[in-house]
Amino acid sequence: MADDTTTAPEATEEEPVETDEAREQLLASFTEALGDSLVDSHILPGKDLWVRVSTEAWGEAAEVARDRLRARYFCFLSAIDWMPSPFGRSMDSEVDRIVSGDAAQAAEAAAMEQGVAGGETRFQVFARVAHVGEPGNFWGVTLKADVPEDTLAVPTWTKVYAGADWHEREAWEMFGISFTGHPGLRHIYLPGDFEGNPLRKDFPLLSRMVKPWPGIVDVEQFPDEGDDAEGEGSADSEGDAS
């Protein structure tokens, strides 16, 4: 397929339906190259293009992007854990808990819906590549793929983009997603004997658990209103002396 030198997407923001021909063409060339393994896609007119492919076609999507569409610049590769965090911001003040009661806690385990361009599994791996042509001709695309729950494995990109090596090591370390075919999956940031995957939503952020939140205090009630004992005793705002 001849390389379609697409013009830079001019941000024509006409109201009704903003067709963004440049990105439409891109999407067309993607679907034509990948066929049915291109599961879903989304265009934000004038701004960005998302393309979601099936897990098996993840490696092939890289080749298509680099060779057929000449997107030779590797921007980054990472992952998202779509499970809502069971911990919240551990900044729930007394009054919120009283007002909304424990219902707020129950809402946490709400349904887990994926963001742009959908997806089924909890983990999704996403990467961004860009085409750098002559001045002015620059476009980027974000590729996404689901990570199967059971194997948590996705084909590696290091054969296509050598720069993906470090990014995949980081994703493996932070999310526990392994990349089949990667030359050496080992820790890049964390010490060798670190267990657990920090960026998973169920990994607690200890620094906030250890110290009570100073914002939790509330103004004491009238000390001289009721009898003194009750006033002092029930003052629950024990501002901690750090």
Add this chain to the structure above:
Amino acid sequence: MTPTLMFGLELAYWQETIIKVLLGLVALLLLTGGVVYLYLFKFVSFMQSRLGPMEAGPYGSLQLLAEVGKWLQKEDIATEKADRFVFRLAPAIVLASTFVLFAVIPAGPTAVVSDLGTGIYFVLAMSSLSVLGILMAGWASANKYALLGALRAAGQLIAYELPLVLAVVGVVIAAGSLNLQDIVAAQASGEIFGWDGIGNPFILTQIVGFTIFMIAVQAELTQSPFDMPIAESELVAGYQVEYSGIRFLIYFIAEFATAVAFAAIASTLFLGGWALPTAWGLGDGVMHVVGPIVISAKAVLLVGVVFWVRFTLPRFREDQLQTLAWKFLIPISLANIVATGVLKVVF
């Protein structure tokens, strides 16, 4: 041995030598301290648009005292795997090779510790002694950085011995003697095309020899364009990395004393040493006093040039350094010797 007369006292030879050695040491340490303060603390700071130390003493003059005090009270440790004996001996050798140089440098008609017939030859031989000290330091401190630094130093110092020696040969041919006093005398009494207003300092006729000598001195002192052995941004402190306390102080003194020593030798060979041109008609009596001042001034001037180059230029890489020595400095100095020889015969 006939007692020699010194300051009107009857002194045996050994007493005279002790006094001269003590005077020489005091003069050397004072000069080194002055040079360190003047250049390392003040002139370099002005070059970098800052003031340098101002707290210790008026205008930071007692800063060197503070530094020496600091180093003396620091603990002198050696790494566990270090080869203790060699590790402790190394700084002493480097310092010895520097102090020995001063035995020969004349500072006045009779103010020289021992006026050797082959003065300059002795100087060049002794100056290559420091390589041993550096190798011992690097090898004994069982530290990879020190090892790298020492091996680089070995390669560099040996490579720059040759240009140093060959540059001096030109002067020796022009002066016709190896004795430093004769070289000084030759420059004081010589004249250029019949005019002896400023004598004939060899820098004028031996300008090529002078530049090669100064480049070689820059390399001998492992100063900046050639400071591979102590490359702060790579080997942190090269062979000195494991030293602390008084041993590091010895290296510090040795480094600057060698700078002063080589500057004094360079001024003796090329700038006329302690003597002012005989045409100015200053008798020997006066020169006893003026001599040391003149040589100190010239030495301080040349050390200034060394520091000026040190704090401006980036450093050579190892192989570029060697190429410069073997492929450029040595051939040029050989050509210089031939030219001097031919001109000597013709005129």
Add this chain to the structure above:
Amino acid sequence: MTAVTDRQKLQYIAAKAADSRVNVELETEGMTLNIGPQHPATHGTLRIVARLDGEQVVSAEPIAGYMHRGKEKLCEVRTYPQINTLINRIDWLGSFANEVPFILAAEQLMGIEAPPRAQWIRTMFFEMSRISNLILFLGDMGVQLGAVTPAFYAFRDREFVLNQIERVTGGRFHPNFDRIGGLKDDLPKGWIVDTKAVMERVRDFCDEIEELFMNAEIFSARTRGIGVIPADVAMQYGLSGANARASGIDWDLRRDAPSGLVHPELDWKVWTHPDGDSFARFWVRLQEVREASKMVDQICDGLPSGPIMAKVPRIIKVPAGEAWVSTENPLGEMGYYIVSKGDLTPFRLKIRSASFNNVSITPWLLRGVYVPDIITILASLYFILGDIDR
């Protein structure tokens, strides 16, 4: 031979063992030299494990992570203004430039547009943080090669730029001045006149550095042809900014993908260099500082009047959605991928920092170079540790 007591024998054996251990280590085919984590050449705590054969590097591998603060995890429990203070500590030298892409991404999600005066001042501070960042690089490149003096000139002239930033934002390194929808405050009186004088001084500094380095033989001997990165390898590893432009890639996000700043309205030039070696990277950055100072001058002259802040609700809840915005930061392309579920804090924040990719090329690049060249190449790639480790 006197009777040799056991103690002496043990001492003798121990001494021999000590010697042999030292010798064994030297005669092995290579030496593993750890450069860092505490080392003057790494801008922070980066450790490079280099297997050496004599002075030449067989293989070298940087080990990052000594300064990993877990920014992406922290950002998931912080509101948007609080994240703003966190992210200007990633690339702490050009810290205003860190805030801009994050704020632009949040504005894109919220559909808010900063008023023109705010955009112009934002671009001005974006370029001023580039100047303060790259001036330090120009001085630091000298120190890595052994010339101590340029670093002092760099710090001396950089103070003026930092003073100007401090007069407006209150912070020298961490301005925390950018807000969703505009800026926190406006310029104090008389600030623009002083800034133009400072820009004049910046250009004098550039000429001084050019004279000190450009035609000095030792500098070009140490940097020309060292650490050559061909264009396609640079693209594969995702090198961006001056490192990419030095390998002949004519690409600048300020011109090719203007996101929210006013660069298209200024006239400036993108400098590239065909060689791709350390000298080229130094040269491109030197020209970039000059261009940035000209840009600030143009902004000072053409600054429109008007409000500094758009209408923004007090409690900022970003509507659900995903946004990616990247800008041309001093170190390269820096981008933020915000995934928001509509509440106070972002659901996931991917921070794409330039130095991470710029340094990931070193294992490929450092094969077969001399030890001093490791330092030259690392200095010319110009990474900041906070940028790598996040």
Add this chain to the structure above:
Amino acid sequence: MAKPQVPGIVKGLGITLKTAVETMFPDGPLKPPAPSKGAATVQYPHEKEEPAPRARGVIALKEDNCTACMLCARECPDWCIYIEAHKTLAPPRREGGKPRSVNALDRFDIDFSLCMYCGICVEVCPFEALFWSPEFEYSEVKIQDLLHDKSRLDQWMHTVPDFEPLEAGSEVKVKKVPR
């Protein structure tokens, strides 16, 4: 290695010498040398540099403006503001009116060893009780002493400069510091 021509290296040496001369003789070689004027550095304990009026040195608290609404303590990313207050009866505004119940501040501590000087508390305070002061000389020997209580924060109020007038073309209203 190219044969070292003179100009490159000599030009570099020229620059360092020029700077040395500029530092030593800031007002021309004829005048006496005055390096302290020529150097770019300031001898700190003796000469002090004036920080910019907007510099974020320390946070000052105007105690009677504070109504203990806890907003700053909640918004602080480092959790370093600790507030305790209780309700009291304040005299009515108009005589004969009902006494008003008002929050009285018991404790308002900012732990400057945790604070990262982001300024969110100063910005978020609805009652203009927190201000920035460019004061920076409050280092302590013990880290506990960096916990400034409300009386000390009140003292900083005297060092808070007035807000500067703004550049031409800006439409932001210049606020006034309640003295």
